[in-house]
Amino acid sequence: MANEHFDVLIVGAGLSGVGAGYHLQTRSPDRSYAILEGREAIGGTWDLFRYPGIRSDSDMYTLGYAFKPWTEAKAIADGPSILRYVRETARDHGIDCHIRFGHQVTRAAWSTADAVWTVEATHAGKPVRLTCNFLFLCGGYYSYEGGYTPEFPGAERFRGVTVHPQKWPEDLDYAGKRVVVIGSGATAVTLVPEMAKHAAHVTMLQRSPTYVVSRPAEDKAANWLRARLPAKLAYDIVRWRNVLFGMYFFRMARRKPAQVKAGIIKMVQDALGPDYDVATHFTPTYNPWDQRLCLVPDADLFEALNAKTASVVTDHIETFTETGVKLKSGAELPADIIVTATGLNLQVMNGLELTVDGRRIDPGRTLSYKGMMYEGVPNLASAFGYTNASWTLKCDLTCAYVCRVLNHMQATGNRQATPHNADPTIGQAPWLDFSSGYVTRAMDKFPKQGTRAPWKLNQNYALDLMSLKYAAIEDGVLAFSNPAGQTKARIAKAA
Template sequence: MGDAGGAHSDVLDVIIVGAGISGINAAYRLQTELSSSSYTILESRGGIGGTWDFFRYPGFRSDSDLYTFGFSWRPWSQKKYIADGELIRKYIRESAAMYGIDRKVQFRHKLVSANWSSDQQAWSLLVDADGERKYFHARFVILSTGYYDYDEPLSTTITGIENFKGNIVHPQFWPEDFDYKDQKIVVIGSGSTAVTLIPSLAEEASHVTMLQRSPSYLLARPSVDAFGQFVSKVLPSWMSHRLTRLKFLVLNFLFIKFCGAYPQAARNLIKKATVKELPKDTPHNPHFEPRYNPWEQRLCLCPDGDFFETMRAGKASVVTDTITTVTENGIQLASGKTLDADVIVTATGLKLKTAGGAQISVDNTPIKIGEKFLWKGVMLQDLPNMATVIGYTNASWTLGADATALFVVRLLKYLSDNGITAAVPRLEHPEKMKSTAAMNLSSTYVVKGMKEIPKAGDKAPWLPRSTYFSDLWAAKFGNITDGLQLERASV
């Protein structure tokens, strides 16, 4: 679409970067609320779905309920509300096709850089289109790129890993048709990826061991919601879905508030539920006694208690220890114990990355996203006409993505109605702002990647996201210009 310089007649109103759940949702809101706007979606990969199209490791599934993780404009209709990746991938693709959004996606178009021109009052996007260099131009850009690196996992030093003669696999790059039947597998890690993998691997492996340095909280939940199934039989589908969705929204909100206000009581509650699930020969401490309080890191969900069921069947076990070294045939631990292994799975975390790694500039001056504050959880300090989608760490990602999309649509309407060509979040004295994490988790991958993601402040409108209810209210009715520098320019 043209070149990098000069005036452009082919400037789109909006470019959405990423065709995952955030990008598809943003497109729906845009074409529904601003039907006259021109837009396209640039997707670096070959399919719709983002994370759900990328990950293909065994057992990959949601760790949020699908009543709130699904789109509010297309209710989740499956019985299981904790669903596997294939079902979610199908749901996202069907949703996009239903509203013609799939026809707006340009696949294998990877954003390399984006530069805002104050003269042109527009973004110029350099794109790698399957090896071909292309430029796109837009008045507004929505970064729906997620928050982690597809190309590289979180780097972790495992002493002696080069000695191992078996297969070493990272879940992010799971080999297609990888055969692990009757093999001894050690999964290094204790997060949701490990907890998801193990029940699935145990179906064919001779034994699976989860080797963790420190434990996480695990909660067993039925994969089918009894309340949802009941109301779906006695009420119209639109009403039953809204009631079930509201139930999950409210209960999740109350549980998180409870954990924050009464951490010890929350610990005891989770411990009581976990002990009921464990095999008699597996102690709760140290294997399921985390060092942190509930919701300082994400809780791991086990649909129908599948993780614990696998343990009770003797197909899986948990070892809490540190690695001394990896040998040809296994792992030597600090306790003196040795774990034999044919396969080592390194479920050690994700590497954070914003904007898909693209270089963002204003008038050819590069911007470091990790040094910028996030305005209202939506836009980056000093970046004109650009929104970045960051969901919730303690609730369904889609909720935060939708709050962002609704806010952006309302802002775009305001800009259009008032003849404004640029909206720039400005912080007069950034050195006086106390910074905090935009993602409020103490997980290793978040702590290590903090410099890659924007900061939140301690004063409005730079505060971090709080709850879906308050963010939804702000998106629909709140002040949308506080802290914005608004420009009217003749283009």
């Protein structure tokens, strides 16, 4: 039985995969494509996570697609609103018709002789094979199988309920219960104020503090512009304003970390009052943007702390007990529910096993080209967003660049685009310069970035805009080869 063939196969029907479908239809409309989604729903992260208060920690004017204005009042949107936005995009542009649900991709093999990827997946428990000329990985950066939970001593002794936010039970009743949330990242600072509305008390237990900043959930200037200008124009203005401010703030954090740190700490102190121990609970030892900052809309976390419905404890866990958590300081935190908001398990290249002409690819031994393609791997790209800005900003640029590559191959009659490094002076560095635990645990498995362009991973939208939208495709590094007539000529010679 012949394999079903597409010009492009996209892996993942979340925010990135739906965006990829739109760009292909718009910029390379003559290409056939399908989206392989392992789950049974559109939305990726925004369908998977169901914990209380789930929301974005980026504004929707930059997390939203460049081509589809965000029109709701809240700029810091809740998960269900973002999910509706993604699904509406897929429906309105007919992208949903291209999605194959329940297709869990497991491996892909490239053949230079045929200039195709053979992609293997499972569907309804049975193996499925498809082929494509270009493979676009849009399945995010973490495993959907489960989040990261450390081995806590005595965890089996706890008689209450333990839950990880990635696997939130639909029937979990926390009203009137004592809750301990272990962690201090974006998920924890979202959960604590939301659960505190109904729980008896919520304690955020952290080993060390995180930078937490507040901003209004609604962007008054954006809403003012939307009421007076066409939706797309207002959206573009606010999007660029937010992009430029984010770049400015990140640059300031790198150049004057002590000054930025002092400003953040002062804002927290002002929100919590002069008697709150901000030095212990909200003053990290690292500089701003060495890890991602946590955003709380309308200061909801600080309001919960001031209302005494929530509290923060900075300590280390000695052991779980039957009734809660015992700390190394000797204190005990009683709990009916323990939430382990302890992070994600990062997954390189969507967990696929890749081979090129029978040679297995070890992603950790490759260089990343422009943050989206990989040294020695033909006709494959992955969508990976920014760590210091909204995910979609980079993914929009990546999708457009993939279309440029596809169109260039068609125009030149080549079937293969492969990044090659012929410069022995290019050094290597970790793909992400981030000290967060979930990053450092997995970086050895991820591709490396180089010390110079085009191998250097920019965390800068303006630089990527120039590199991916305006720079020449033919750069001496991305090699175009394997012309369309090559196979016919080889067959004729053999005959």
